[in-house]
Amino acid sequence: MISQTATASKIQPREHMDFQLDETIPKYWFRNDPFKTRLLDGMQMSFPEGERYFITCVRAFRAGISDPTLEQQVKDFIRQEGQHGLAHTKFNTLLAQQGMPVSQVIAFHKKQLERHLERFSPAFNLAMTAGFEHFTALMADAFFTDASVLAGADHRVKSLFAWHAIEEMEHKSVAFDVMQKVAGVGYARRTAAMAYSTLLTVRMMLGYCEALLKADGFGWWARKRMLLANLGWMYGVNGVFSALLPKILAYFKPGFHPTDIPDMRYYGQWIESFRRTEDPLKACDALVDAARAA
Template identity: 35%
Template sequence: MSISTTSTNTASISTTSTNTASISTTPDGVTVAPRNLKFDVSPDLKTWWHSNDPFRTAFFNALSLQFPEGEQQFINAVRLYRDRIDDPKLKAEIRGFIGQEALHSREHRDYNEGLKARGYDIDAIDARFHRHMAWVGRLPASRQLAGTCGAEHYTAVLANAILSHPEWMEGATPAMQRLWRWHAIEETEHKSVAFDVYRQCVGNERLRRVVFLFVTFNFFKYTFLNTCSLLKRDGKLWSLKTWLGGLNFLWGRPGVLRRCLPEFLGYLRRDFHPWQQDNRELLRQNLSALKSG
């Protein structure tokens, strides 16, 4: 089956594989396979590792705190349906997806242990997020998979932004730049895997969009709460200078979240598909940079 995904601002891409009956829409030239890389960022976490800026550092650390348990839930949700997939290409990509997410979870768990060693109350932050994820794990399988698709959209858009705008990570330590590039590359590679499983096994477009609204609320909620918890430990929670700089970083210039907002909202389109953002060339460029780094 040939699937074409088009957008008003991207070229049409064909996702036909050598298996014409494939339901996978991962395009030619993209392989979903884990890279077993190790990153020792514990020395970096003793500092404000991004530009010596407490907010930028706390924002990325706040994202990391959600990854170990969040990505395990993504794995669990896809596993609930993988026995219903017969397409060999998509089955292989599911294995690659699980491998990539497991390694991301491992590396960010070590990352978060480094934050704990610095003196942050990571146990309290984890307990808060664990209660939410335990609730997610009790939802019907279709809602869990819809939530995974929505969360994967956020990670894919942020990954594209990091890869497209290396200047946003200028001032970060080399080890951190490499870790976030690796994570962004693999999130991009597997961005349509859960979506393909959902479309094949559930296919409820209304549910997909409604669940995305809940995912959006919780993504911003826990990122904000985590950032506040980290800034409080740094003595910067009530620093006007810190918050003005942070708001500028996220919503002004460069405006990390502002620039991503149209792509975030694109998920609500009825004809949405992850590969409407055809960033294969960006992947190739960053894979080369990852290997040389």
């Protein structure tokens, strides 16, 4: 029997993953809901440039790493992030075929990240990376600990997100450890970067969702009605994102480390299924089945 609390202690880069992403994926693949679909489309659209930014920020301090364990973790982190970028680029190609303004959104996102690199110090950019990584690891946990969150999503897209979630668990401490052990970032800079990166993430997701819905042909008022209708789903008492608040606030505790947050439940079920089948779709099924049975 696989432990529900198996720890994601070993970073395992997985390459050449096949999620069977093709033109048969429905336009609104998440419950046939335009807002929910485009919210997650906009989030994942930013991943390729975001992963490159993370790699750049960590690499800036790579020469100062003396711990061989951390050095290997950074190497594996870079490999994982590179594969995430490749997989989400393929999905972005499908979105572009739907008429989504993919190139424009990505160009805007790239410009924003380049501005961060120009405006802020390497240490603050690394601290922002650690903040982004914490936020995305928490979202990964939220999406797959409760089977109902992504219920009704296309199986192939859900499997892509599940694989990404698993690897976010595995490398959730890497940027943080480089930030503290090599860059020497203290409490004030760490928490300021976390607050800023969280704000940027929320603004990015809503802004890109708005751009995609506009490209779909929804007018201003229709888009605002969708936003209002989904505020409870996002930020209500049991909202997907409001549920993250306690773990986000934990980041602001002195002495915090990402390993203070338990790894996502059912990580072991995904790992064991993928070990046996080498199929990320079947591994996603094992993850969701375990969550549903809880």
